[in-house]
Each structure stands twice: as structure tokens, then as C-alpha cells.
Amino acid sequence: MIDFSYILPLAFFVGYVSGAVPYGLIFTRLSGLGDIRQIGSGNIGATNVLRTGNKKVAAATLLTDALKGALPVIFFNIYFPQEAAALSAIGAFLGHVFPVWLMFKGGKGIAVFIGVLFALHWHAGFVFIAVWAATAYLFRISSLSALFACIAAPAYLYVFGETEIALVALVLASISFWAHRDNIKRILSRTEPKIGEQ
DSSP, X not given: OOOOTTXXXXXXXXXXXXXXXXXXXXXXXXXXXXXXXXXXXXXXXXXHHHTTTOHHHHHHHHHHHHHHHHHHHHHHHHHSOXXXXXXXXXXXXXXXXXXXXXXXXXXXXXXXXXXXHHHHOHHHHHHHHHHHHHHXXXXXXXXXXHHHHHHHHHHHXXXXXXXXXXXXXXXXXXXXXXXXXXXXXXXXXXXXXOTTOO
């Protein structure tokens, strides 16, 4: 019998390393846009990259951030027990939010969350995007849209019987809420910038 005990910490480690690659920072520097950490919110994610005015770089950041969450999860989900894929997902998310090479100051994980959801249960990925889009249309606040989507994804998974994946999504949602703590304060005080504002 094959011993898979070493796979679980390996899956988490691979996920973390993948998630910790700061594509937003890399792409903005390569594009001559400077250090994204000195622009807007200082976040390395696609929303802040969009504040540079370069939509192509922002789109590339969104795509690669989603892929760095999805690809390790897909690999471990195919070849190993589901627990390995789950730990890889959590590792990728933590890597993005707390990247070791950036002094643990990363992004808020929304694109990674989307990538992970599509890898684990693609229906939930579409639910996340749909809730984000509907909330953004109604309120024009990106962070509020992300928070609503973070709630919707684990709720959807739980209702439809995907309890293990729902638990993973709930862990990611909890971390994302923590990462959005300053946004939440501004939302409550009605000072959070709307989409298109600096």
C-alpha cells in the first residue's frame, strides 16, 4: 500500500509557493508602471493593478492569480486524495495573502479564491462571479462585492451537499474577511471608494 502521509504537507507547501508568486508586482514592474505597492491601496492584486490605468496588465494579473490557485489544486485533486487538494487550496490562498518574499504583505485573495473554486467545484466558481457581478452592479463597490461572494460560495456548496469543499471555502472566506478588515471599516463608515475611483 502506498503511503500518502507525506503528501498532505507537500500539497500545502506547493500550494503556498504557487500562491506566493506576486504576479501583480512582477507585471507592473515589467510594464514600467513602477512598484504596485506604492500605488493606490498598495495591494498586489488585480483591483489595485487596475488603478495604474493599464487594463491589460490588470487582466493578466487576474488570470495568473486565479491560475496559481487553480493549478496546484487540479494536480493534487487528480492524483491524490481530496484532502491534499483542500490543503493545496488553503496553501495557495495563504501564499497570496501572506507571501514570504514580500514580508507577508500580499493581496486579498479574491482571484485566487475564484481559481480554487473552479478547480474544486466549477459551479461554485460561477456562483462567486455572479454574486460579485450583481453586487458590483448594484453598489459599485469592489470590496463589498467580494465579501458578498465570499459568503455565497461556501453557502452554495453547503446547501448542495459539498460539505468538505464548503469547509475549505469557509476557511478562505474567513481569511478574506480578515484581509478586508480595513475595507469593512470604510464600508461601515461609507467612505469606501467606488469602482473607478482612486
